[in-house]
Every structure is written in C-alpha cells, then in structure tokens.
Amino acid sequence: MCMFSGADIASGPIWMEYIAFLKSMPAVNTQEETQRMTAVRKAYQKAIVTPTHHIEQLWRDYENFENSVSRQLAKGLLSEYQPKYNSARAVYRELKKYVDEIDWNMLAVPPTDSCKDQMQWVAWKRLLAFEKGNPQRIDSASNKRIIFSYEQCLMYLYHYPDIWYDYATWQAKSGSMDAAVKVFQRALKALPESEMLKYAYAELEESRGALQSAKKLYESLLGDAAETTALAHIQFIRFLRRNEGVEAARKYFLDARKSPSCTYHVYVAYALMAFCLDKDPKVAHNVFEAGLKQFMHEPVYILEYADFLSCLNDDRNIRALFERALSSLPQEESIEIWKRFTQFEKTYGDLASMLKVEQRRKEALSGTIEEGASALETSLLDLISRYSFKDLWPCSSKDLDHLSRQEWLSKNIGKKVDKSALSNGSAMTDKSTSAPSGVPTASLKVLRPDTSQMVIYDPRQHHGTSFCLSKNICL
Amino acid sequence: MCMFSGADIASGPIWMEYIAFLKSMPAVNTQEETQRMTAVRKAYQKAIVTPTHHIEQLWRDYENFENSVSRQLAKGLLSEYQPKYNSARAVYRELKKYVDEIDWNMLAVPPTDSCKDQMQWVAWKRLLAFEKGNPQRIDSASNKRIIFSYEQCLMYLYHYPDIWYDYATWQAKSGSMDAAVKVFQRALKALPESEMLKYAYAELEESRGALQSAKKLYESLLGDAAETTALAHIQFIRFLRRNEGVEAARKYFLDARKSPSCTYHVYVAYALMAFCLDKDPKVAHNVFEAGLKQFMHEPVYILEYADFLSCLNDDRNIRALFERALSSLPQEESIEIWKRFTQFEKTYGDLASMLKVEQRRKEALSGTIEEGASALETSLLDLISRYSFKDLWPCSSKDLDHLSRQEWLSKNIGKKVDKSALSNGSAMTDKSTSAPSGVPTASLKVLRPDTSQMVIYDPRQHHGTSFCLSKNICL
Numbered sequence: 001m002c003m004f005s006g007a008d009i010a011s012g013p014i015w016m017e018y019i020a021f022l023k024s025m026p027a028v029n030t031q032e033e034t035q036r037m038t039a040v041r042k043a044y045q046k047a048i049v050t051p052t053h054h055i056e057q058l059w060r061d062y063e064n065f066e067n068s069v070s071r072q073l074a075k076g077l078l079s080e081y082q083p084k085y086n087s088a089r090a091v092y093r094e095l096k097k098y099v100d101e102i103d104w105n106m107l108a109v110p111p112t113d114s115c116k117d118q119m120q121w122v123a124w125k126r127l128l129a130f131e132k133g134n135p136q137r138i139d140s141a142s143n144k145r146i147i148f149s150y151e152q153c154l155m156y157l158y159h160y161p162d163i164w165y166d167y168a169t170w171q172a173k174s175g176s177m178d179a180a181v182k183v184f185q186r187a188l189k190a191l192p193e194s195e196m197l198k199y200a201y202a203e204l205e206e207s208r209g210a211l212q213s214a215k216k217l218y219e220s221l222l223g224d225a226a227e228t229t230a231l232a233h234i235q236f237i238r239f240l241r242r243n244e245g246v247e248a249a250r251k252y253f254l255d256a257r258k259s260p261s262c263t264y265h266v267y268v269a270y271a272l273m274a275f276c277l278d279k280d281p282k283v284a285h286n287v288f289e290a291g292l293k294q295f296m297h298e299p300v301y302i303l304e305y306a307d308f309l310s311c312l313n314d315d316r317n318i319r320a321l322f323e324r325a326l327s328s329l330p331q332e333e334s335i336e337i338w339k340r341f342t343q344f345e346k347t348y349g350d351l352a353s354m355l356k357v358e359q360r361r362k363e364a365l366s367g368t369i370e371e372g373a374s375a376l377e378t379s380l381l382d383l384i385s386r387y388s389f390k391d392l393w394p395c396s397s398k399d400l401d402h403l404s405r406q407e408w409l410s411k412n413i414g415k416k417v418d419k420s421a422l423s424n425g426s427a428m429t430d431k432s433t434s435a436p437s438g439v440p441t442a443s444l445k446v447l448r449p450d451t452s453q454m455v456i457y458d459p460r461q462h463h464g465t466s467f468c469l470s471k472n473i474c475l
Numbered sequence: 476m477c478m479f480s481g482a483d484i485a486s487g488p489i490w491m492e493y494i495a496f497l498k499s500m501p502a503v504n505t506q507e508e509t510q511r512m513t514a515v516r517k518a519y520q521k522a523i524v525t526p527t528h529h530i531e532q533l534w535r536d537y538e539n540f541e542n543s544v545s546r547q548l549a550k551g552l553l554s555e556y557q558p559k560y561n562s563a564r565a566v567y568r569e570l571k572k573y574v575d576e577i578d579w580n581m582l583a584v585p586p587t588d589s590c591k592d593q594m595q596w597v598a599w600k601r602l603l604a605f606e607k608g609n610p611q612r613i614d615s616a617s618n619k620r621i622i623f624s625y626e627q628c629l630m631y632l633y634h635y636p637d638i639w640y641d642y643a644t645w646q647a648k649s650g651s652m653d654a655a656v657k658v659f660q661r662a663l664k665a666l667p668e669s670e671m672l673k674y675a676y677a678e679l680e681e682s683r684g685a686l687q688s689a690k691k692l693y694e695s696l697l698g699d700a701a702e703t704t705a706l707a708h709i710q711f712i713r714f715l716r717r718n719e720g721v722e723a724a725r726k727y728f729l730d731a732r733k734s735p736s737c738t739y740h741v742y743v744a745y746a747l748m749a750f751c752l753d754k755d756p757k758v759a760h761n762v763f764e765a766g767l768k769q770f771m772h773e774p775v776y777i778l779e780y781a782d783f784l785s786c787l788n789d790d791r792n793i794r795a796l797f798e799r800a801l802s803s804l805p806q807e808e809s810i811e812i813w814k815r816f817t818q819f820e821k822t823y824g825d826l827a828s829m830l831k832v833e834q835r836r837k838e839a840l841s842g843t844i845e846e847g848a849s850a851l852e853t854s855l856l857d858l859i860s861r862y863s864f865k866d867l868w869p870c871s872s873k874d875l876d877h878l879s880r881q882e883w884l885s886k887n888i889g890k891k892v893d894k895s896a897l898s899n900g901s902a903m904t905d906k907s908t909s910a911p912s913g914v915p916t917a918s919l920k921v922l923r924p925d926t927s928q929m930v931i932y933d934p935r936q937h938h939g940t941s942f943c944l945s946k947n948i949c950l
Contacts, residue, residue: 111877113876121881161874162854162878162881166852169853196855196858199861199869200855203826207826207830231867268865275788276788276822277823281788310786311785313751347747347751351717352682379637380675383640383675386674386678387674388706389740390740395670399671401588406596410597
C-alpha cells in the first residue's frame with residue numbers, strides 16, 4: 001500500500017508470510033542456519049511490537065520459535081519481550097476501536113454534509129490524534145507511524161483541506177519544513193481552487209523567510225483578473241507592507257484600484273493600514289475620501305468611513321458625511337445610516353439635536369418595510385434607547401421584552417401575518433431555540449431584536465394555524 | 476363616569492333621559508315652551524352627531540320631534556342634519572368594531588404576558604388611533620373626544636407606562652404643555668417606580684426650558700443612595716454637561732465616584748464625554764486610567780479602554796493594557812480579552828506577532844470550557860480568521876459552515892452531549908428557527924457561531940433521542 005505498510009493494523013498476514021519466507025530460506029551450513037535464525041528472530045521481534053490484528057498469534061508463534069531453538073535462551077528472551085508485547089497489545093486493543101469506526105470502502109469524494117461523511121472525518125481525526133499521542137512511547141518509529149496514518153487518511157479524505165493543513169502543520173512543527181512544503185504542494189494539486197490552502201502555504205513560506213515563494217503564491221491568487229477577489233488584493237497589500245515596505249504597498253494599491261475586482265473593502269483596508277501602521281491619518285482620510293466618489297452608494301462604506309472619523313473625533317465631518325450619504329442613498333438602503341446617525345447624536349449632540357435626528361429618521365423611513373404606518377408615533381422604546389448606555393437600561397429586561405412585543409403587535413396587528421411565522425409557531429414558543437445563547441434577546445446593545453419575526457408566546461398555542469387575534473381564540 | 480361622558484359610545488340612554496327630562500320641564504307660557512323646544516332641539520342635534528349605540532333611535536326620535544313641532548320647518552332642518560347624522564352613524568359602525576374588542580370588565584392590573592392582556596392593549600391602541608385620526612372631521616370636539624378616550628383607557632390600563640407616555644406626548648404635541656405635565660405627574664403617582672417615565676418627564680421639562688423641574692426629577696432618581704443606578708449617575712452627568720457646563724458635570728462625577736452604585740460604566744461615560752464633547756483626550760485617558768485601579772477585574776471595562784486607545788491609535792498602550800489585564804484576570808474571564816488581543820495584532824502586528832498571540836491565547840485558554848482538549852492544535856478556522864477582512868473570507872460560506880461543524884464535532888465528540896441539545900434536536904434541524912434573521916450564521920464578523928450549541932443537521936434525524944455517533948444510526 002505504502003512505504004511503511006508494516007505499520008498497518010492489517011499487516012499481520014504480511015508479517016507472517018515474511019517470517020515463513022525467511023524460515024524457508026535454504027541454509028546449507030550452520031553459519032547460514034544461524035543467520036536465518038537471527039533474521040527470523042529479528043522479524044518476530046518487530047512483528048510482536050506492532051499493533052496488528054494478529055499480534056497474539058504472532059506472539060504464540062514467537063514463543064514456539066524460541067522454544068524450538070533453545071529452551072534455555074527462550075526464557076530470558078521471552079521475559080525481555082513480554083512487556084513490549086503487552087504494551088503493543090494494549091495499544092492494539094485501543095487502536096482497534098478507532099479503526100473499527102472507519103469505513104475502509106469509502107470513496108475519496110469531496111466533503112458533504114451527510115452524517116456519514118462527517119462521522120468518517122471524526123473517526124479519522126480520532127485515529128490521527130491517537131497516533132500523535134505516541135501511545136507506545138517509542139521515539140524513533142512514532143513519526144513514521146504518524147506519517148503513515150496521515151497518508152492512509154488522505155487516501156480517503158483526499159478532498160478535505162483541513163486534513164492537508166493539519167498534516168503540513170504537523171510536519172512543520174516536527175521540524176521538517178521541506179516535508180511540510182511538499183505536503184502543501186500535493187494539497188494544491190488535490191485542491192487547486194482552495195484559497196485557504198494557498199494562504200496557509202504562503203504563511204509557512206513567509207514564516208521561514210522564503211519570501212519569493214510566498215510572493216508567487218500571492219500572485220497566483222491574483223493571476224486571473226476575472227477570478228481575483230478583493231480579499232486577495234488586500235492580503236497582498238498587507239504582505240507587501242510587511243515585507244517590502246510602505247512604498248511597495250502603496251504602488252500595488254494604486255494599481256489594484258483600477259481592477260474590476262476592487263471593492264470598497266480594498267479602500268477601507270488600505271486606509272486603516274495607513275492610519276494604524278503608518279500613523280498617517282491624512283493619507284487615510286484622503287483614501288476614504290477618494291473611495292467615496294466610487295462607493296457613495298455602499299452604506300457599509302459610509303459606516304466604515306464614519307468609524308474612522310469617529311477615531312479622529314471629527315464630529316463636523318461625521319455629520320457632513322451622514323448628510324451627504326442620506327441625500328443620495330435610496331430610502332431602503334439608508335436604514336443603517338439613520339441608526340448610526342441617531343447613535344452619533346446621542347454621543348455628540350445635545351437634547352435638541354438628538355430629538356431632531358430621531359424625528360427626521362422616522363419621517364425618512366416611514367413607509368419602508370421595517371417601520372409600519374405608525375412610524376411617526378413617538379414610542380416609549382425610542383425614549384428607552386435615548387436614555388440607555390451600553391448594557392444599562394432605564395427599565396427591567398422584562399419591561400423591555402414587553403414593550404418590544406407590544407411594538408411588534410402594534411405594527412403587525414393590521415397586516416396579514418407571514419405564513420412561515422405561523423407554521424413555525426410551535427418551535428418559536430420555545431425560547432431556548434429562538435435565539436442562540438450568547439445573544440441575549442433582551443439586550444438591544446448591538447441589534448434591536450428583529451421583532452417582525454416574533455410570535456406571541458403562549459404555551460397553549462401549540463398548533464398555531466391562525467393568528468391569535470380575537471379573545472375567543474386566546475381564552 | 477367622567478367629565479365628558481356624553482362622548483361615550485354607551486351614552487345613548489343618558490342622552491335619551493336628558494331629552495326626556497328637558498321635555499318634562501314645566502312650561503307655563505309660550506315663551507317658556509319655545510325655550511324648552513329650543514333646548515330639546517339642541518340636545519337632539521348634539522346627540523345625533525355623537526356615535527352611540529342608540530344613534531339610529533335618537534335620529535328617529537328627532538325626526539318625530541321636528542315633525543311634531545312643525546312639518547314645514549322639519550323638512551329643512553332634517554335635510555340639514557341628515558349628512559351629519561349619516562357621518563356620525565358611519566363613524567359609530569367603525570367605532571363599534573373597536574369597542575367590541577374591549578373587555579369592559581377587565582381589572583386595572585399591571586401588564587402581564589398573557590395573550591388576553593396583550594390583546595386588550597392592542598384593542599385600546601386601535602381605538603385610540605381611530606379617535607386620533609379624527610374620523611368625524613370635527614376640529615373643536617375632536618381633542619375632547621381623544622382626551623376622553625385616553626382617560627377611559629387609563630381606567631383599565633392604569634399600570635401601562637406606554638399609555639401614560641403616549642397620552643403626555645400627544646398633549647405636548649397638541650400644544651398643551653401644562654396638560655402634558657399634569658399627565659406625567661399622574662403617571663408618576665400611578666407608577667412611582669418607573670425610571671423611564673421619570674426620564675420622559677424630565678425630557679419634556681428640559682425641552683421646554685423648565686430646567687429646575689427637570690433637575691428635580693433627575694435628583695429624585697438619585698435620591699435614595701441604596702437604589703440609585705449607575706445609569707442615573709450617567710444621565711445626570713449628561714444633563715449637567717448639557718445645561719450647566721463642563722465644570723458642573725466634572726464636580727458631580729467626582730462625587731459619584733464615591734457612591735457604591737458607581738460601576739465602570741460611569742467612568743466610561745464620563746471619559747467618552749471628555750473625549751467626544753470636550754475634545755480632551757488627556758482627561759479621558761486619565762479617567763480611564765483612574766478607573767483601572769478599581770475595575771481591572773472587569774473585562775468589559777478593559778475592552779472599552781482598549782477601544783478608546785484604538786481611537787488614539789496608541790498601539791503601545793493597547794498592548795500594555797492587554798498584557799496588564801491578562802496577567803491579573805482569571806482564565807475564564809479573559810476569553811474576550813484574548814479575542815480582542817488577537818484581532819488587535821491582526822491589525823497592528825506583523826505575521827510573527829499575529830501567530831504568537833494566537834499561540835499564547837490557545838495555551839492560556841486550553842482547559843477552559845470553551846476550548847476543548849485539542850485547543851492547542853492549529854486549526855484551519857484560525858487561519859481563515861487570520862486571512863479574512865470584515866465580511867470577506869478566503870473560502871465559501873459553505874466551507875465555513877462545514878469547518879465550524881467539524882470543529883464542534885472534534886471538540887464535543889468525546890464528551891457526553893448535553894441532554895437539552897438532544898431533546899431540541901428536531902427544532903434545531905430547521906435552520907430558519909436556529910438563528911434570528913439578520914444574524915447570518917456564516918458571518919463570524921462579530922461573533923463566532925456558538926458551535927457548542929450546534930447539532931448535526933440531518934433531515935432524517937427527526938426524533939433524535941440518541942446522538943448520531945455510530946454509523947449504524949446514521950444509515
């Protein structure tokens with residue numbers, strides 16, 4: 001199967017055949033007989049410390065062999081090898097559990113989400129982890145066994161980038177940089193489209209100072225203009241900045257700007273590099289301003305620019321930026337900008353400007369899907385948000401839940417309720433499934449709960465096919 | 476019932492009795508008879524434009540009355556009042572729908588989450604919205620009708636802060652500031668513990684320049700030292716800053732620091748005020764540094780301080796802050812700090828410092844609940860996170876899902892799986908319920924998906940009572 005197949009758990013018969021072959025060698029004189037006996041003994045002694053299915057039979061064969069050679073010598077030799085054999089047998093029993101989980105008939109197909117594929121992946125990971133734990137406490141042979149396991153694993157999980165990455169990383173950690181590089185080269189033959197493996201390979205090369213090789217990998221990510229991603233531009237600019245300096249990065253950025261794959265991200269990344277690394281807020285500001293000509297229609301770009309201006313504490317320009325963006329963005333794309341504008345006035349404005357921007361926001365967004373017909377109504381939730389700070393609220397989280405639910409009700413009670421919200425009704429009533437833990441529904445710190453998805457909690461409402469509107473249904 | 480009960484939809488009998496009473500007045504001469512007739516006509520003319528249950532009967536009575544007085548005059552008067560009556564009757568029919576939803580026997584108890592309570596709230600909101608729409612297009616009487624409806628509503632929803640707030644806000648918008656103030660005063664008698672109503676009342680007073688009254692309200696929030704919240708300190712400092720200037724705010728902050736209710740939030744709020752409003756990064760820095768003596772054990776405070784230093788672009792101090800915090804925080808509280816430290820080096824560091832902090836993080840956190848035994852393994856997900864930028868990833872979101880799932884599997888496969896995760900298995904397989912919309916599971920921008928809550932997706936796995944480990948169950 002492979003360079004070191006004697007390590008395979010199924011290699012017992014091969015060992016046996018090999019020993020039989022050695023035994024059958026012709027020996028014409030005593031010297032040759034002694035040589036043959038020594039060869040057979042050596043083979044047995046290797047076989048009985050290898051965890052194979054036939055380890056017990058091999059031990060018995062070895063016992064018979066030694067006893068047939070010399071009863072006197074046998075005692076010493078067998079008691080010397082007994083503990084090694086015991087240890088190998090214990091390892092075999094453990095290993096067998098992992099091996100039994102593996103489907104040796106599986107085809108090397110790309111990963112799917114099927115339970116079987118995932119369980120096969122788990123089985124291999126456990127086997128590899130077991131081998132990497134060096135269960136037999138042997139120093140010399142251990143790495144060979146691990147390499148053997150990785151190679152065997154890749155015959156099945158050939159299309160799994162994480163196995164290639166683990167293998168290469170393990171090689172690099174064991175000090176075999178060249179072996180690691182070879183693994184990455186094979187990985188890129190197996191998965192030539194994998195960006196992440198290219199970054200991983202480039203990282204290894206950069207870490208060991210092989211900058212030309214790393215650069216070639218980055219260039220291969222940028223090779224085909226049609227398939228280049230904005231991320232590839234950004235990572236290459238960073239690479240240049242790290243290894244060739246500010247000027248090389250600047251030059252590449254100027255080129256990348258003209259590429260069709262240059263999104264606003266590239267401007268943001270370059271501006272932040274200028275600000276954070278070169279400590280040059282002026283250049284950063286110019287980059288953001290230059291990007292605005294092209295990306296005025298991207299709400300996220302506006303928000304990134306506003307974040308940067310917040311760092312400069314430049315409230316006049318933040319206000320001007322929001323006004324510019326709001327005058328050009330369509331209503332449905334300005335929701336986030338209005339949110340941030342409101343937050344901004346909460347921090348930088350006085351009471352009047354705070355109330356004014358909230359009112360303007362309501363007027364501007366009335367009629368969008370998010371806000372209902374009652375959008376112009378002042379709501380107690382707005383007041384609560386005005387007088388909150390970080391995770392502190394001027395009411396209990398119960399109040400907050402209650403008011404959010406009421407706001408949802410008052411917005412949606414007239415509308416036809418989305419059918420999907422109803423059919424999931426029974427699932428949604430179970431609070432534990434409606435939000436992933438770590439995102440407390442009561443905390444409006446980052447996100448307002450998406451109350452449009454909310455369904456009224458009522459434990460009786462288990463087969464909710466009609467919305468609980470009239471009290472007859474409720475009672 | 477109340478000052479204006481003639482507006483009540485049930486006031487028909489009262490109008491009828493009133494008219495009967497007027498009719499029964501003794502009249503000794505023609506002049507008195509004419510006076511009586513005029514009074515009866517006036518009463519009828521008011522009654523037939525009031526939407527009551529008896530509006531049709533009252534109209535018939537009025538027709539008979541006019542015809543009995545003078546057939547000739549009747550024609551003109553009735554054709555003058557017919558359209559007004561028609562309009563009132565149409566309004567009555569609409570109004571009746573809203574009124575019928577209201578349970579007039581409900582007790583004025585504090586809001587609960589019961590479906591009935593919520594539906595009563597909705598019914599009242601709809602009735603109020605209908606009245607506020609001024610359906611009869613009458614200018615003079617409309618406000619009286621609205622006030623009547625609010626007063627009636629508050630007899631039932633006496634403990635609902637949002638109704639008080641709506642009422643006061645409506646009064647203020649209609650120009651009756653004094654009436655709005657009176658509503659708030661009554662609201663605070665009804666709900667004396669409601670912080671939000673106090674802020675709302677104070678906001679109204681501040682808006683109209685009644686600063687002394689506003690200040691008193693803020694002071695009432697701070698009155699009882701034992702019950703004062705950190706938020707009350709913060710809002711009072713802001714109020715002082717807005718209305719009495721920097722020095723008054725500073726003075727109060729120095730006092731508040733000594734209060735037992737002063738949490739780290741107060742330091743953060745005051746420092747940000749100094750930075751954003753007074754443009755004084757030096758003071759802000761000093762405040763953060765002073766707070767550190769007291770709040771070194773609060774990871775959130777450390778992160779707020781780091782955010783501030785990021786604005787100053789002061790990477791040397793950010794690094795020093797992280798190191799100081801990590802050397803004193805217990806392992807389980809340092810998870811977020813390590814995350815941010817890693818992100819920080821991604822922005823400010825070179826490749827070596829990036830890899831180093833990630834390694835240190837893994838070593839520091841190995842053994843916490845979040846990270847498993849394999850925490851020290853380099854993972855492809857770490858690489859992906861190193862080479863991502865904002866919402867750009869060096870792989871597809873499908874890859875990301877797949878790898879996250881695998882990471883979860885490799886961490887949890889050995890452990891006993893939480894029973895609750897299993898019993899919810901069928902609900903969790905429906906992707907639409909497992910995360911609220913707006914939080915894309917694939918985006919690791921803010922939060923890593925909490926993979927410890929994840930359950931393997933398998934459409935067949937519908938009555939998941941045992942974890943799908945062996946392939947026999949899977950197939």
